Amino acid sequence: MAPKHLSVGSSDVPPEEGKLRLYSMRFCPYAQRVHLALNAKKIPYDVVYVNLKQKPEWFLERFPLSKVPALVVNNTDLYESLVIADYLDEAYPGEKIFSQDPLQKAKDRILIEMFNKVSGLFYKIAYAGPSPDPSLLPDLFDAFDFFENELKTRGTPFFSGSKPGGVDYMIWPWCERFEAVRILGGAQFRVPKDRFPKMFEWNKGMIEDEVVKSFFVTPEQHAKFMQSVVAGSPDYDNIL
């Protein structure tokens, strides 16, 4: 693994024998989805972290989209976090993280698509400026209602059932970052526990999950990174 985020003027790191290669950025929520899928499936991989503000020349040249996550499988480059996660679950042995029932799988994929509303609002709130913007909080909580109700309907502590699975891991990265917004913006950014009791229990369960722990960043570290992004010089290596 490359110790720091590689930047302009760097060279790519030779791949490790018998491992998948993931190009990533430590604070990218989409990349985090792939780390969680790989860790949940216990698939051996090495990581090259990329400075997305000053992308290395070799990265721009090799990947036409120049996005992370990018997973290299036998010289084939795969993009798009959800496509990669599905691929890993289908192609690799071990416990499945997504439902094997086509209808349940479709419902879970729709749920993940609906989370795009949450992640879009989260981005606007968190990166509004030196302080988070509270004006979109009501919209964010409205979008959250769907997920609270869904946990109620499913009647299980996690969206995947009695333990976290693919659906949970695909929406987790943004949830991990909410507490950082509260640190930066104060008590008004606290998610109301009485309105979202199921999501609160879900959150507690997720933080205790070994897979989530395997790629966890504390709220304080997230807050520090967000501030550095807003200030124009992302501190990619703040925990490496």
Added chain:
Amino acid sequence: MAPKHLSVGSSDVPPEEGKLRLYSMRFCPYAQRVHLALNAKKIPYDVVYVNLKQKPEWFLERFPLSKVPALVVNNTDLYESLVIADYLDEAYPGEKIFSQDPLQKAKDRILIEMFNKVSGLFYKIAYAGPSPDPSLLPDLFDAFDFFENELKTRGTPFFSGSKPGGVDYMIWPWCERFEAVRILGGAQFRVPKDRFPKMFEWNKGMIEDEVVKSFFVTPEQHAKFMQSVVAGSPDYDNIL
């Protein structure tokens, strides 16, 4: 099947025994994806077309997203054209329209994702005003290069191989509409044949495909519909 697009004040149509129910709009390219997948798989379904400008009350109430396509499977509502197409291919017997090889399937899904750039530009060009806007044509053709090269690399007449399949059907709806833009905007909107010889052959093959024919709209009809949209009163029933 409901004969016309149902609108405010209408009632929903009772489902037909033994058929899936698809809520659709005749000119929606995303809904067209699902029609093509259903027709390719020869799955029995009935259609209720919905006036998206004046949505029926029952449609707004039943579907929280109020989007088409929506497919009803045993009282479960499925959204998102790609999720629905994948579901149909997995859950129903008959010839598979998507690759069964996980890596090829992932590559095909990435290709469909990359087509979002084409469809986004297409929308901006086609719906710019009474006449299409030529300023984004160079960007559109640049985005097209990827697909021309991909056909060259794959070495097959269709993205799915020797005959059209899921990938082809998922990107076709926007390609069907290009000729309508030329009708409305004139010769400058002609896709240059010398730059895209493979895509030209692909297009000819697609128009002759039975599945594509099963839900085809002529360029003249598309042009007429586009004009009605830009004028503010979409002529949904123009071919029903």
